[in-house]
Amino acid sequence: MSRNRHTNNINTETFICSHCGGAVVPVKSGSRQRNHCQTCLYSLHVDLGKGGRRCGCRGEMEPIGVWVKPSGEWALIRRCAKCGFIRTNRIAADDNEVLLFTLAAKPLMMLPFPAEKTLEKIGE
C-alpha cells in the first residue's frame, strides 16, 4: 500500500501515513480529496503552487489548532514542522473526533491568565 506514498498530494487511493503509520483512505463523499491522515490528523507539506510546480519541503504538517469560520464550519490549522508554514484545511467527516476535541480544548486548559478573574469579567 506504500506504493502511493509519493503521490499522496493527489491521492485518490489509500496511502500510508508517514507520521503514525496508519492507512489513509480517500474520502468517500464530497469532491474534496483527502490530503491528511484521519487518525493523527498530520499531513505532508506538499503543495502544488502556481503553474503546478511542486513544493519540495515534504515536512510533516502538525495539527496545532482548530479554527471555526463565521459559518460555523471547522477548519484545522496545521504547521509544517520543517519550515514553519501554516495552513488551514476543512475537516473531513471521519476525522479523529477525540483529537479535534483535544486540539480545540487545549488553549482553554492552558490559559496564560487566571480563568476565574476572566470569567468574572465576562459575567460583568
Ligand SMILES: [Zn+2]
Ligand atoms: Zn497518521
Ligand SMILES: [Zn+2]
Ligand atoms: Zn514545509
